[in-house]
Amino acid sequence: xxxxxxxxxxxxxxxxxxxxxxxxxxxxxxxxxxxxxxxxxxxxxxxxxxxxxxxxxxxxxxxxxxxxxxxxxxxxxxxxxxxxxxxxxxxxxxxxxxxxxxxxxxxxxxxxxxxxxxxxxxxxxxxxxxxxxxxxxxxxxxxxxxxxxxxxxxxxxxxxxxxxxxxxxxxx
Amino acid sequence: xxxxxxxxxxxxxxxxxxxxxxxxxxxxxxxxxxxxxxxxxxxxxxxxxxxxxxxxxxxxxxxxxxxxxxxxxxxxxxxxxxxxxxxxxxxxxxxxxxxxxxxxxxxxxxxxxxxxxxxxxxxxxxxxxxxxxxxxxxxxxxxxxxxxxxxxxxxxxxxxxxxxxxxxxxxxxxxxxxxxxxxxxxxxxxxxxxxxxxxxxxxxxxxxxxxxxxxxxxxxxxxxxxxxxxxxxxxxxxxxxxxxxxxxxxxx
Numbered sequence: 290x291x292x293x294x295x296x297x298x299x300x301x302x303x304x305x306x307x308x309x310x311x312x313x314x315x316x317x318x319x320x321x322x323x324x325x326x327x328x329x330x331x332x333x334x335x336x337x338x339x340x341x342x343x344x345x346x347x348x349x350x351x352x353x354x355x356x357x358x359x360x361x362x363x364x365x366x367x368x369x370x371x372x373x374x375x376x377x378x379x380x381x382x383x384x385x386x387x388x389x390x391x392x393x394x395x396x397x398x399x400x401x402x403x404x405x406x407x408x409x410x411x412x413x414x415x416x417x418x419x420x421x422x423x424x425x426x427x428x429x430x431x432x433x434x435x436x437x438x439x440x441x442x443x444x445x446x447x448x449x450x451x452x453x454x455x456x457x458x459x460x461x
Numbered sequence: 462x463x464x465x466x467x468x469x470x471x472x473x474x475x476x477x478x479x480x481x482x483x484x485x486x487x488x489x490x491x492x493x494x495x496x497x498x499x500x501x502x503x504x505x506x507x508x509x510x511x512x513x514x515x516x517x518x519x520x521x522x523x524x525x526x527x528x529x530x531x532x533x534x535x536x537x538x539x540x541x542x543x544x545x546x547x548x549x550x551x552x553x554x555x556x557x558x559x560x561x562x563x564x565x566x567x568x569x570x571x572x573x574x575x576x577x578x579x580x581x582x583x584x585x586x587x588x589x590x591x592x593x594x595x596x597x598x599x600x601x602x603x604x605x606x607x608x609x610x611x612x613x614x615x616x617x618x619x620x621x622x623x624x625x626x627x628x629x630x631x632x633x634x635x636x637x638x639x640x641x642x643x644x645x646x647x648x649x650x651x652x653x654x655x656x657x658x659x660x661x662x663x664x665x666x667x668x669x670x671x672x673x674x675x676x677x678x679x680x681x682x683x684x685x686x687x688x689x690x691x692x693x694x695x696x697x698x699x700x701x702x703x704x705x706x707x708x709x710x711x712x713x
Contacts, residue, residue, distance in 0.1 A: 379587060
């Protein structure tokens with residue numbers, strides 16, 4: 290490396306550019322979704338001395354956060370951004386309403402019922418049950434088998450018409 | 462007690478409640494009574510340990526002695542823990558675990574609801590996040606209370622005994638002390654009288670639906686919030702802290 294490079298500033302990047310690079314980072318647990326579609330990529334700021342990426346966890350104990358940070362860091366470095374910080378922001382808390390329309394479509398195609406809008410399922414923990422459609426046959430004759438599924442963000446359901454079990458991405 | 466000391470103590474209570482119950486729930490992994498309950502216990506534990514991380518990280522910042530959440534969780538001894546005694550009670554049979562969970566969830570949910578409006582922004586943010594999760598926990602444990610209480614004669618009798626045994630540990634959840642009073646005057650701590658009212662109504666409704674008797678008001682255990690624990694906590698810490706204490710340089 291030629292001498293003098295150390296003093297050269299990091300190549301100028303814009304938030305739109307960084308966002309475009311990061312939008313393709315997949316969620317480690319539901320790889321059909323990107324972190325942008327899932328709504329956990331909250332903000333990108335490009336300051337004179339560093340780039341700041343802000344993410345938020347879906348659930349407090351989400352074990353994927355570290356893997357997501359590593360994937361973001363790897364992608365930034367690949368694009369020549371050396372000075373960056375990845376911050377976690379809790380407020381406002383993540384909501385399943387933040388999953389984009391494209392994200393919802395991809396979940397359905399993947400076989401996971403997308404979350405009912407929070408307005409339709411009441412406050413978290415309300416006793417009324419949302420109407421969840423089967424991702425295989427579309428029937429709403431479904432029953433909840435378990436409040437908790439394979440990951441913190443999913444519940445386990447079964448369709449009474451096609452008899453297939455399926456994951457439901459919880460409304461929160 | 463100054464404001465910073467009170468805040469540190471308060472955060473330890475919030476964090477240790479979540480941490481110790483989360484640790485207890487992980488003891489079910491591998492032998493819960495059904496696969497769905499295996500997943501349910503592990504998921505609730507995961508939420509609680511995630512919440513504990515938030516509270517304890519902030520506690521470390523407030524303390525200002527350079528301790529992070531891992532140091533606080535894994536290098537304090539029994540007398541330094543501030544969880545309520547209810548949370549360290551053994552898992553027992555599944556009815557015991559469910560009764561402990563429900564009695565706590567019915568308290569945790571309105572507590573976090575109140576703390577969302579806390580004057581301290583960090584507390585408000587962690588509470589708003591945790592509140593959504595606690596809602597799911599409460600709904601699940603309340604459903605199990607009804608299923609077991611209004612189930613067979615045997616499940617009913619067993620759950621009634623669980624509720625009776627755990628009841629004396631519920632008092633300290635709602636008993637304010639100097640820490641609560643100092644912070645409540647600053648708009649930081651939740652008003653435990655209001656939280657109790659919500660808990661009381663919730664518990665009365667659930668016990669009735671579950672065909673269970675509400676235990677008579679009587680003598681209540683106390684001390685966990687101030688660091689005086691039952692022998693149970695030592696065993697929990699021995700298991701939870703063994704690895705980092707034996708191999709302090711170990712990295713994940």
